[in-house]
Amino acid sequence: MKYVTLPDTRERRLPFYLAMEEYVARHLDADDLFFLWQVAPTVIFGRHQVAHNEVNFAYCREHGIEVYRRKSGGGCVYADRDNVMMSFVTSGDNVSLTYNRFMAMLVLVLRRLGVEATGTSHNDVMIGDRKVSGTAFYHLPGRCIVHATMLYDTNMEHMVHALTPSREKLQAKGIESVRQRVTLLKDHISLDIEAFKAFVKTTLCDGERRLSAADVAAIEAMEQAYQRFDDY
Numbered sequence: 001m002k003y004v005t006l007p008d009t010r011e012r013r014l015p016f017y018l019a020m021e022e023y024v025a026r027h028l029d030a031d032d033l034f035f036l037w038q039v040a041p042t043v044i045f046g047r048h049q050v051a052h053n054e055v056n057f058a059y060c061r062e063h064g065i066e067v068y069r070r071k072s073g074g075g076c077v078y079a080d081r082d083n084v085m086m087s088f089v090t091s092g093d094n095v096s097l098t099y100n101r102f103m104a105m106l107v108l109v110l111r112r113l114g115v116e117a118t119g120t121s122h123n124d125v126m127i128g129d130r131k132v133s134g135t136a137f138y139h140l141p142g143r144c145i146v147h148a149t150m151l152y153d154t155n156m157e158h159m160v161h162a163l164t165p166s167r168e169k170l171q172a173k174g175i176e177s178v179r180q181r182v183t184l185l186k187d188h189i190s191l192d193i194e195a196f197k198a199f200v201k202t203t204l205c206d207g208e209r210r211l212s213a214a215d216v217a218a219i220e221a222m223e224q225a226y227q228r229f230d231d232y
Helices: 014-027 057-063 095-112 156-162 174-181 193-204 213-226
Strands: 002-005 032-037 042-045 066-069 077-079 084-091 117-119 124-127 130-140 143-150 208-210
Touching: 014 032, 014 066, 014 084, 014 130, 014 143, 014 213, 032 193, 057 066, 057 156, 077 156, 084 095, 084 193, 095 117, 095 124, 095 130, 095 143, 095 193
Parallel strands: 002 032, 002 208, 042 066
Antiparallel strands: 032 084, 042 077, 084 143, 117 124, 124 130, 130 143
16 A cells, blocks of 8 residues: 655645545555545534534634535544544445455554554444544545544544534533543553654555645645535
8 A cells, every 4th residue: 555645744724635535536546545634623524414413613613623524424523633634545336345444454553553442333443442533435436535533632622512512512521421432542552643643654555655746736726625614
């Protein structure tokens, strides 16, 4: 599997990376491609979700958290620079097989770090009975894209309050409740986030595919289809 790299290291918004997934799937011919990315505080909701049922727009507006819809299904997630986002692009049309391969990769990485991780039938990665990673999928003709969040660390207050406006989530015990259902990878490994990213790359990939400035320009043109959800 080849690791896709950019020609520069400047920070980009979430739509760029979603467009990058699609560009890689449509235009790069390697069977298996992979890359990691991080973003400023952002909420991403699924293709079929009703935004105002899932996102606390008032909280996001107050705290400068951007909101976007992605093309894949699945639930609403919060991401920030302390999360590691993972993108896997592969040839084929078999959804179950693609999910199984990707889940096996994530579990392999964590187990090689000494973490007793397991996958679930809902395509989550668990450490014990707590979730550390969730995944989502979408399909293009002959190509599959799976992306995942890896909770290395995160702002728990933002995670709880940004994802829903319901009173239940806004109770004082909301953060405690979420912490009982999720776990942070930093509590299970000795690597810092940059060392963890390097470990993932060397464990899963055997070479690089470097994008050109022309590739980046094409991705930026595609990025318009993923622009910010402005209804708030």
